[in-house]
Amino acid sequence: MTQSSLGTNLFVVWNEVKKNIKFLLAYPIVFVFWGIFPIFWFIPFILQGEALVGGLSSQAFAQIAGTPDFVPFVVIGSVLNSYVLSSLYGMGESIRREAYQGTLDYVLASPCNKAYILIGKAVSESLTSTIFAVSQLAISILFFGIELTVGVIAPILFILILLVLGLYGIALMLAALSLRFKQAHDLAHTLEYVFYLFSPVRYPVESLPFWAQLLGKLLPLTYALIAVRALLLLKQGLSAVYVEILVLLVLDVALILVGFYMFNWMENKTKKSGMISQY
Amino acid sequence: MKKNTNQVRKLGMVSSPTGFTWANVKAELRAIWESNVKQWKIELAYPLSFIRQCISPVFFLLPYLIYGLALMGGGYSPNLQALVGTGDIVTFIFTGYIIMGFISTAVFAMGFSIRNEQWFGTLESIYITPTNRLSIVLGTALHSTVHQGISVIVEFSIIYAIFGLGLKMTGILPALVIFALMMFALYGFGIVISALSLLLKEGYIVSEGLASVMTILSPVAYPLLVLPEVARNASFIFPTAPGLIGIRTFLLQDYRPEVLGNMFLALLVLDAAWILFGSLIFRLADHYVRKRGSLEKY
Numbered sequence: 326m327t328q329s330s331l332g333t334n335l336f337v338v339w340n341e342v343k344k345n346i347k348f349l350l351a352y353p354i355v356f357v358f359w360g361i362f363p364i365f366w367f368i369p370f371i372l373q374g375e376a377l378v379g380g381l382s383s384q385a386f387a388q389i390a391g392t393p394d395f396v397p398f399v400v401i402g403s404v405l406n407s408y409v410l411s412s413l414y415g416m417g418e419s420i421r422r423e424a425y426q427g428t429l430d431y432v433l434a435s436p437c438n439k440a441y442i443l444i445g446k447a448v449s450e451s452l453t454s455t456i457f458a459v460s461q462l463a464i465s466i467l468f469f470g471i472e473l474t475v476g477v478i479a480p481i482l483f484i485l486i487l488l489v490l491g492l493y494g495i496a497l498m499l500a501a502l503s504l505r506f507k508q509a510h511d512l513a514h515t516l517e518y519v520f521y522l523f524s525p526v527r528y529p530v531e532s533l534p535f536w537a538q539l540l541g542k543l544l545p546l547t548y549a550l551i552a553v554r555a556l557l558l559l560k561q562g563l564s565a566v567y568v569e570i571l572v573l574l575v576l577d578v579a580l581i582l583v584g585f586y587m588f589n590w591m592e593n594k595t596k597k598s599g600m601i602s603q604y
Numbered sequence: 605m606k607k608n609t610n611q612v613r614k615l616g617m618v619s620s621p622t623g624f625t626w627a628n629v630k631a632e633l634r635a636i637w638e639s640n641v642k643q644w645k646i647e648l649a650y651p652l653s654f655i656r657q658c659i660s661p662v663f664f665l666l667p668y669l670i671y672g673l674a675l676m677g678g679g680y681s682p683n684l685q686a687l688v689g690t691g692d693i694v695t696f697i698f699t700g701y702i703i704m705g706f707i708s709t710a711v712f713a714m715g716f717s718i719r720n721e722q723w724f725g726t727l728e729s730i731y732i733t734p735t736n737r738l739s740i741v742l743g744t745a746l747h748s749t750v751h752q753g754i755s756v757i758v759e760f761s762i763i764y765a766i767f768g769l770g771l772k773m774t775g776i777l778p779a780l781v782i783f784a785l786m787m788f789a790l791y792g793f794g795i796v797i798s799a800l801s802l803l804l805k806e807g808y809i810v811s812e813g814l815a816s817v818m819t820i821l822s823p824v825a826y827p828l829l830v831l832p833e834v835a836r837n838a839s840f841i842f843p844t845a846p847g848l849i850g851i852r853t854f855l856l857q858d859y860r861p862e863v864l865g866n867m868f869l870a871l872l873v874l875d876a877a878w879i880l881f882g883s884l885i886f887r888l889a890d891h892y893v894r895k896r897g898s899l900e901k902y
Binding site: 354355358362365366368369370372373374375376377378379383385386388389390395510511514515518521522526527528529532533 | 652653656660663664666667668670671672673674675676677678681682683684686687693697809812813816817819820824825826827829830831
């Protein structure tokens with residue numbers, strides 16, 4: 326790759342990021358909504374815990390989760406799960422959105438590597454998801470007593486980057502399917518259910534039956550949640566979660582490779598069949 | 605010019621079916637039915653999507669149940685028993701969660717019925733028909749209510765098979781009466797949302813916000829007693845709080861209502877209030893968007 330082609334590709338990425346941020350800032354209320362409202366989706370779980378336990382800690386929960394405090398457990402699960410939602414519905418459907426906006430033909434006909442357009446979409450989605458996650462976390466620190474020490478911020482960011490990479494591998498597969506089958510919305514919903522049910526978003530995976538635990542261990546969110554909770558709640562070091570980090574790395578490589586392969590394959594197939602402009 | 609004026613006069617003389625007559629009521633009921641049939645035709649054109657939507661509530665209910673079981677290490681909560689007389693976590697949460705789909709009926713299905721017509725490009729055609737616009741909204745409500753009813757049957761079958769449910773079968777009939785009263789008030793609420801979507805166009809943020817607030821203020825997975833007093837009082841603005849308390853009173857063994865009072869009466873008052881308020885707001889919004897000429901705007 327020459328220096329000029331690298332510059333051109335970075336130009337594509339930068340402009341894709343700019344475009345997506347402009348879209349988001351054009352609807353400030355949407356921006357505010359995603360920064361605040363996901364909090365309202367986990368409040369019922371906190372109130373449920375309080376009603377069932379009669380307090381904010383449960384010994385039965387501690388036996389499987391390692392911590393009796395279910396509030397920070399639920400908050401962390403919810404904040405990280407917002408990355409799943411943004412990758413599935415944001416990036417996974419970004420190609421479909423280009424079709425709705427009438428720009429898909431132009432994007433695919435442009436003389437640039439489409440992978441960089443997707444990277445641009447992924448970067449802008451990651452940026453906005455992180456802004457929303459920081460906002461939710463800040464509110465949780467203020468109102469739900471979540472403790473965050475400066476020392477764990479860098480390792481958590483590292484784990485988040487690994488999580489996002491894996492999720493975007495999955496989103497690439499979804500984008501590929503939406504090129505060919507147009508409405509990948511149902512598939513995105515089904516994947517959302519799988520993540521929500523089989524990952525330790527609200528409860529530890531140990532509370533699931535054995536077969537469901539196995540399924541949960543195929544999902545990158547499971548390892549990210551275990552690692553972040555170990556650092557944030559159990560006050561463990563990065564060395565205590567190296568297995569989870571290694572598995573996340575392996576999952577990332579596999580998902581991204583399969584994602585890019587699927588996208589290129591579907592793009593060629595769709596171009597040949599002349600189905601790009603079909604709805 | 606004179607000819608044009610005469611034409612306008614003639615158009616103005618076309619008799620519209622206004623007024624409360626039996627013929628008009630029958631015509632509006634027919635419009636509601638046809639709107640409902642149309643929604644079913646659209647939905648059943650995508651059978652996989654329909655199946656997913658019928659099963660999906662189970663995927664959102666299970667985390668509530670598994671989380672509850674993980675917190676207590678079993679299906680019994682002494683604290684819940686102290687609060688409401690029953691400690692059966694699964695049955696308590698199940699009887700609360702069944703209304704979640706019906707909140708969606710009001711907020712999303714009814715709320716966006718007019719907006720969806722705009723997306724399909726049929727809004728103007730509907731607006732020039734001599735039908736009350738509310739009939740379109742109510743037709744969507746009918747479809748969504750039946751759809752959510754199917755989802756509840758699926759939920760019941762799966763949860764009963766996995767966990768078992770301790771329900772009083774003799775209480776089903778009065779619980780259904782309470783449910784019907786709750787639904788009337790929810791329809792009124794849904795009409796308010798559809799008026800908002802006429803005004804705001806992309807009103808999904810407002811709808812999501814209202815649905816979230818309503819969920820927190822409804823005793824779905826916890827009794828109202830765990831809410832702060834202000835929130836507990838505010839919860840009676842929505843029909844879901846008295847509705848759920850009433851439904852549980854008839855369906856759960858040993859259940860002690862966390863808020864005392866006549867739930868039938870509370871729901872009747874809410875029915876009248878929400879339906880009247882909804883109809884008024886809808887009428888004003890409809891008049892406003894037509895006067896401003898913003899009906900066809902996206």
